[in-house]
Every structure is written in C-alpha cells, then in structure tokens.
Amino acid sequence: MIIAYHNTKNIIELANVSAFSVDKAKGNSIVEVLIQVAEAYPDEILIWCHQSLKGQLNISEIEQLFHHKKLLLSYNPSKIPYLNATIGYIDTSHFAGINSDVSFGTWQMSSAVGGIHSTVLLAVKYKVTFDKNFDYFLCSLAKLAMPKGLLCYSEPKLLKQKVATTLPKASAFTLFRFVKQHYKTQWVFLLLLNLFLYERKFPLLPFISSFFYRNRIKTTIDLDDIIVQSSRKVIDKATVDVIIPTIGRKDYLYDVLKDFSKQTLLPNTIIIVEQNPKEGSESELDYLTNEEWPFQIQHIFTHQAGACNARNLALNQTQSEWVFLADDDIRFGADFFEKAFEQINKSGVKAVSFSCLLKGQKQSFTTVFQWITFGSGCSFVAKDSLKDCEFNMGYEFGFGEDGDFGMQLRNKGCDVLYLPHPEILHLKAPMGGFRTKPVLQWQNDKIQPKPSPTIMLYQLLHHSAAQRNSYKTTLFFKYYRLQSIKNPFKYFAHFQKQWDRSVFWANELRKQNEI
Incomplete structure (x- = not known):
C-alpha cells in the first residue's frame, strides 16, 4: 500500500515507497504522479489523501476494504459532493447520489481520500484523459469504467471519523462540461432547460463552452484481464x-x-x-x-x-x-x-x-x-x-x-x-387462472394520475428533487405526441394536474403503509 498526500493540486508526500520521490515528479499533476507510481509498483494499492485529513486516514482498514483489485473507493466528508445535486437533472440513477453513512455504489468520487489498485490505473492509462483536476478525473474514470466492471463506492470507513474540510466543488462550466463528455449531447440542452424551468437560471456561457469538449462515451475500457478473487468470506455454510x-x-x-x-x-x-x-x-x-x-x-x-x-x-x-x-x-x-x-x-x-x-x-x-x-x-x-x-x-x-x-x-x-x-x-408464463384485476384507489379519479402513483412513490422515496423534476420534464415530452391535446399550453395544464394527483396518491400510499 502506497499513500499519496496532496493539496488538491500536487502530491506533497509519498509514504511507503523507497524508489520514488516527490521531487522526481515535481510539476506533474496528481493523476500523472499516480500513474508513474503505478508503473513503478504495479501490484500495490494506491491511496490518496488530502493533507488536512492525514490524521484521520484509517490505514488499518484499507487492506480489508480492498478485498479484490477491481475497486475504486473514495469518501467525501462534506455533505455536498464535487458535482452537486444539480447533476440529478441529467442522471436519475442512484449512482448520482450518495448515502454517506454506508458503503454506497456511486461514480461521484472524491479527492478527499480514496484508493485504487495499480493494475486498474495501468489498464486505463491510454484510454482515459489525465485531467489536471483530480476530482474531475476520478468522477470521469468511475462514470466510464463502472459499466465495464470497475466497482466504485463511497466508503466512510476510509476515515476514522468525519471532519470538516474545504474541498473543491464543480462550477457551472465544469458541470456542463461533464454532461457533454459523459452523456449524449441532447442532455446538455436538457440541463439548460431544467435549470431555467426549476431554478430560473440560464447559464448560457457554460452551455456554449461545453461544446468545445469531446464526448468520452465511446472510450474503450477493458478490465477483463484483471482477475477478481475477493478475500472476503461471505459464504460459510453455503445453505x-x-x-x-x-x-x-x-x-x-x-x-x-x-x-x-x-x-x-x-x-x-x-x-x-x-x-x-x-x-x-x-x-x-x-x-x-x-x-x-x-x-x-x-x-x-x-x-x-x-x-x-x-x-x-x-x-x-x-x-x-x-x-x-x-x-x-x-x-x-x-x-x-x-x-x-x-x-x-x-x-x-x-x-x-x-x-x-x-x-x-x-x-x-x-x-x-x-x-x-x-x-x-x-x-x-x-x-x-x-x-x-x-x-x-x-x-x-x-x-x-x-x-x-x-x-x-x-x-x-x-x-x-x-x-x-x-x-x-x-419463460414468462401467461397469467394464472385465479387472477382478478385489482381495484386501485385512484381508478375512478376524474383526473387520472400520471405517472402511476407507485412510480411516483419510488421517486419520492429514492430520488432527489432535481431527479424528480428531470423525470417530470422528460415525461412531459414523451407523452405529448401520444395524447389528444395538441395545444401545448392546454396539455401542460392538464399534465400538471395529472402530476399533482400522482404526488397526492403516492403520499397516501406512504401514509397507509407507514413508509
């Protein structure tokens, strides 16, 4: 295990290394130094830690946390991640948010403290751009590599306890750039629209600047050669x-x-x-x-x-x-x-x-x-x-x-x-012979809820406000061409009533089932 302490811009100290010095990498970005260290030590766990958190680094837990090689772990003690809740206007998966109290799957990585195995960095070094902004690089790597089998987690056990620390946060320019580089181009327009509709913001310059960056969706990452064999014992009796x-x-x-x-x-x-x-x-x-x-x-x-x-x-x-x-x-x-x-x-x-x-x-x-x-x-x-x-x-x-x-x-x-x-x-067998169509509570409503109240219930329980609003926007456009009201203003008024009924019934379901 090699530990790199940094000040958000440069690595200032390397621990547990003998053949590599910080002076040797002077002027290089954090990512570039980590790659160099990985090349020198190709079978090590590489840990990074902000200098303000050095005393809180939970070194005794690290080897257990990295129970196999195909892992990327980090933890941000701040309640606000590098890319804040606004990313929910684009990404409605649970990976965009973080439950910071437990080990939680996410691509929202942090420069505060974290780690990765050398073999992973070496596998992606010719595939992923070495952004000078370390937080941006980590989020980009996780977003691109998660579908390829890299397991990415926010892991609170990396620190002994939460402590207040000042860490970088993405600007509007960075947010639009991230969306342009990691999602389809139409989502950049949707982000601008959602910010205008729900926050009365119109960040035109960040929107325009994002088109100067190349999309990374088609980046080819292959981690199949990294053998996974966990050291954790999750099976005892196999019953x-x-x-x-x-x-x-x-x-x-x-x-x-x-x-x-x-x-x-x-x-x-x-x-x-x-x-x-x-x-x-x-x-x-x-x-x-x-x-x-x-x-x-x-x-x-x-x-x-x-x-x-x-x-x-x-x-x-x-x-x-x-x-x-x-x-x-x-x-x-x-x-x-x-x-x-x-x-x-x-x-x-x-x-x-x-x-x-x-x-x-x-x-x-x-x-x-x-x-x-x-x-x-x-x-x-x-x-x-x-x-x-x-x-x-x-x-x-x-x-x-x-x-x-x-x-x-x-x-x-x-x-x-x-x-x-x-x-x-x-086999997807046909429905059995004893089924009766259930009578739903909202079945006789004059204004039928849209989406289904059970879908809205999930939205209320597990999505952020930005994610719900994004879902609302996309649902509006999705069903516009499928319904009979062609006047967009009348359709919006009707759609809003349906949405409100869905929220009402979802909250009723919560009350009735004490969720």
Whole structure:
C-alpha cells in the first residue's frame, strides 16, 4: 500500500515507497504522479489523501476494504459532493447520489481520500484523459469504467471519523462540461432547460463552452484481464432457502421444483406462497405432498393476492445463510446453485441478481457490474443483509417494488451486483387462472394520475428533487405526441394536474403503509 498526500493540486508526500520521490515528479499533476507510481509498483494499492485529513486516514482498514483489485473507493466528508445535486437533472440513477453513512455504489468520487489498485490505473492509462483536476478525473474514470466492471463506492470507513474540510466543488462550466463528455449531447440542452424551468437560471456561457469538449462515451475500457478473487468470506455454510410466490401456475411451478431437485447443491427449504383470492378455494398443488422431494417444502396458502405480501410472508420464514428470491416460471441447469456460490465467492458481495432472459433473447451484459435495480425473481441475498428489509406494500399491484427493495439493501451498505453467469431462463408464463384485476384507489379519479402513483412513490422515496423534476420534464415530452391535446399550453395544464394527483396518491400510499 502506497499513500499519496496532496493539496488538491500536487502530491506533497509519498509514504511507503523507497524508489520514488516527490521531487522526481515535481510539476506533474496528481493523476500523472499516480500513474508513474503505478508503473513503478504495479501490484500495490494506491491511496490518496488530502493533507488536512492525514490524521484521520484509517490505514488499518484499507487492506480489508480492498478485498479484490477491481475497486475504486473514495469518501467525501462534506455533505455536498464535487458535482452537486444539480447533476440529478441529467442522471436519475442512484449512482448520482450518495448515502454517506454506508458503503454506497456511486461514480461521484472524491479527492478527499480514496484508493485504487495499480493494475486498474495501468489498464486505463491510454484510454482515459489525465485531467489536471483530480476530482474531475476520478468522477470521469468511475462514470466510464463502472459499466465495464470497475466497482466504485463511497466508503466512510476510509476515515476514522468525519471532519470538516474545504474541498473543491464543480462550477457551472465544469458541470456542463461533464454532461457533454459523459452523456449524449441532447442532455446538455436538457440541463439548460431544467435549470431555467426549476431554478430560473440560464447559464448560457457554460452551455456554449461545453461544446468545445469531446464526448468520452465511446472510450474503450477493458478490465477483463484483471482477475477478481475477493478475500472476503461471505459464504460459510453455503445453505440456501428459496422463496417462490405463485398464483395459478401449477405446471410451471412443478418444473421449477424439478430443477431444484436436480441441483448438485440442494436448497435446504423451498417456501412456496400460493395465492388464490377466490373465497373458499383450496390449494391445487397436490404434488407438494404426493411426491417426495429432496428438500423441505414449506407451503403457505393465502387468499390475499399480491407478490409483495407473498414474498414478505416467505421472507419471514427463511432460516438459511442465503436466500434465493425466485419466480415460478424460470428454468436453470443442475449446477446453478453451485456456480452461483462460486461467482458470489469471487465477488465478495452479499446481494446479486443473475441474468434472467427470455428464450432466444441475446445477453446485452457479459461482465459483472454494479446493478441499477434488483431482480425479485432472480437474486441471491445473504440472510443477515435482509434484516428489516421487506417489499413495501405501497407498491402492491403496481411497479417499483423490485427497485425499492434494492435501494433498501443499498441504504444498509449492501450493494447489488449483476452476474451474467450462471444464466436463468425466464419463460414468462401467461397469467394464472385465479387472477382478478385489482381495484386501485385512484381508478375512478376524474383526473387520472400520471405517472402511476407507485412510480411516483419510488421517486419520492429514492430520488432527489432535481431527479424528480428531470423525470417530470422528460415525461412531459414523451407523452405529448401520444395524447389528444395538441395545444401545448392546454396539455401542460392538464399534465400538471395529472402530476399533482400522482404526488397526492403516492403520499397516501406512504401514509397507509407507514413508509
């Protein structure tokens, strides 16, 4: 481990090195010096730390935090990141924000304190521009490399405790430049529009200046040669419980159970929550007791329909070290569990979603990376990470419960990775025969809410004000050509009423479900 202390512009001290001196790199930027150090020490963890935080650097934790090589960690003790909340007008993913209390996946890196392995810097040194502004370089590197498999986190354990320190913040010129270089060009126009609509600002010069910078989206970064083998022990007993909500899919569920029975590593218990809202109905799953199964089956029958409720009932019954959240219409190979644990062990994380595609569907993602959502029918989660997590009933019969559950995990410091292998086949079976269309609370509203109140609920719970406003702007343009009101002023007035009803009902869902 090599530590570089800096003053935001230059490295002023290098610790734990013998063959490299600061004087040798005098006049070079922080990034250029780190590259030189990486070339001299190609198998080391490189740590940077602002001189004001030297006494707070948590050196004893660093080697444990860097449990494999494909990591980029940093931490900003300030509540305001380098690129402030305004970036939410462009980036509506959770990666644009930071929960600074826990380890949290983000591309918002900081020069305050952080680290990266030499092999990563050497892999990108001919691909990523060495910006003199160290914060800009770090954010750019993370934004470009996250989709390629670099795992990027805000990590509070890098410091012993939070301390006040003055760090650079991006100007309006820098913000527009970042958007131009890391998003499609149309987003620069959208940023200008959103700033005008919601903040009554019109930064014309920063907008114009951004067009003097080249876009970096097509930068080719290849990190596949960096072998990932985590030193963390996330698997002990390798025991797993499976939860499956089902309704009217008797034959599909049977096939899934047969796949489980052929596993080289068998599950301990499969918890099936069968729903049939028809009064007086009984279970149709006779094979659960008529046949012998090589695992315990816990069968819960309920007249209450709804996947959120069903999964919560099952989660409360889990006891094994790991939980596999499955669907009743998936198929997989006999070595699925065995290979799944191999991949989890390599990555050293406690929540993963596996590739789950339709037959003939081409896989778009072939590398392990930080997942933007969560798959409630294709995910493994460690039991200890599920404490106090549940599927929010406010999303029942709507959309957003998967993403919300993923955010609950992330806000506890449990990141979710996407694993392309082993694969799951999703049959996407037709709806079962016992389903009735639910009567939604807003169904008879004269002004129908837009977006769906469950989508708005997710927006209110997990997005910043800037992100919600950006979503509002894009939704306005998206549906303008699809509706009958062609007068833009009348359409806006109607759209605003729909938006307000959506906010109203989303808040009602929060109250009713105590979210």
